[in-house]
Amino acid sequence: MSYEIFGADAPGIAPCRYGESRLLFRGPVRNFDRPYLAFMGGSEVYGRFVDHPFPDLLETELGKPCVNFGCVNAGLDSFMHDPATLRRARQADLCVLQIMGAQNLSNRFFRVHPRRNDRFLEAMPGLIELYPQVDFTEFHFNRHLLNSIRNISEDRFMRVLDELQRVWLSRMRLLIKALGGGKVVLLWMRFGPDNDIDLEHEPPLVSAEMVNALKAHVQDCVTVEIERADHAGELPDMIVGPLHAPAASHAIGPAAHHDIANALKTVLQ
Numbered sequence: 001m002s003y004e005i006f007g008a009d010a011p012g013i014a015p016c017r018y019g020e021s022r023l024l025f026r027g028p029v030r031n032f033d034r035p036y037l038a039f040m041g042g043s044e045v046y047g048r049f050v051d052h053p054f055p056d057l058l059e060t061e062l063g064k065p066c067v068n069f070g071c072v073n074a075g076l077d078s079f080m081h082d083p084a085t086l087r088r089a090r091q092a093d094l095c096v097l098q099i100m101g102a103q104n105l106s107n108r109f110f111r112v113h114p115r116r117n118d119r120f121l122e123a124m125p126g127l128i129e130l131y132p133q134v135d136f137t138e139f140h141f142n143r144h145l146l147n148s149i150r151n152i153s154e155d156r157f158m159r160v161l162d163e164l165q166r167v168w169l170s171r172m173r174l175l176i177k178a179l180g181g182g183k184v185v186l187l188w189m190r191f192g193p194d195n196d197i198d199l200e201h202e203p204p205l206v207s208a209e210m211v212n213a214l215k216a217h218v219q220d221c222v223t224v225e226i227e228r229a230d231h232a233g234e235l236p237d238m239i240v241g242p243l244h245a246p247a248a249s250h251a252i253g254p255a256a257h258h259d260i261a262n263a264l265k266t267v268l269q
Contacts (some may be wrong), residue, residue: 041098045070
């Protein structure tokens with residue numbers, strides 16, 4: 001298997017697109033002429049910095065095509081705005097949907113990039129009114145924005161948090177419905193501090209109550225407790241160029257991917 005340098009995903013397998021989708025997925029391109037399982041989510045599903053992400057491991061275990069629709073830095077909005085990928089994922093026998101964070105959603109306070117949902121685009125009038133002293137042109141990423149406004153005022157931040165969590169729950173229900181509902185298995189990968197409103201907790205700003213509210217709409221929900229690569233001592237086992245070591249330290253390593261595959265295997269069988 002060959003590797004080259006591909007920008008923010010370096011080093012890794014060349015990304016690919018499917019049909020009219022503008023999202024970049026992990027290659028090589030898969031065909032859809034046999035029944036398959038779909039895996040949808042962000043950087044963890046994509047498998048940044050690892051040779052074999054958990055969809056690859058499950059394909060070997062199950063003997064059935066497992067198509068990786070993971071996209072680096074994607075959030076719910078990335079997929080909600082991508083009908084081509086939604087159609088492919090809905091056509092799968094089953095779709096495993098990663099529970100992604102609530103910080104990367106366009107809402108009534110701010111807009112995010114339509115594909116790279118971690119990127120902050122603009123503050124809406126409601127946020128400008130809430131924080132008149134803030135120059136929002138200084139922000140490029142949602143997490144930086146949210147940490148900063150929280151440091152200014154916890155009370156005002158809670159209004160933004162309530163909006164993000166409300167929008168997350170509504171949009172997750174829409175996405176689950178678009179994927180076929182009963183053919184969806186939620187994958188809740190939890191790592192970081194056990195604090196539902198901590199932006200360092202993964203997935204950020206998502207509580208157990210929010211996840212529980214979705215369980216009636218899906219076939220199953222699999223929870224996996226994992227550690228990021230630097231805490232687990234997995235960096236030496238990852239495929240990391242010198243410029244990407246900081247990003248890799250916050251990713252998940254090969255052992256975590258094996259743990260996720262093992263947790264999913266019984267449900268998918």
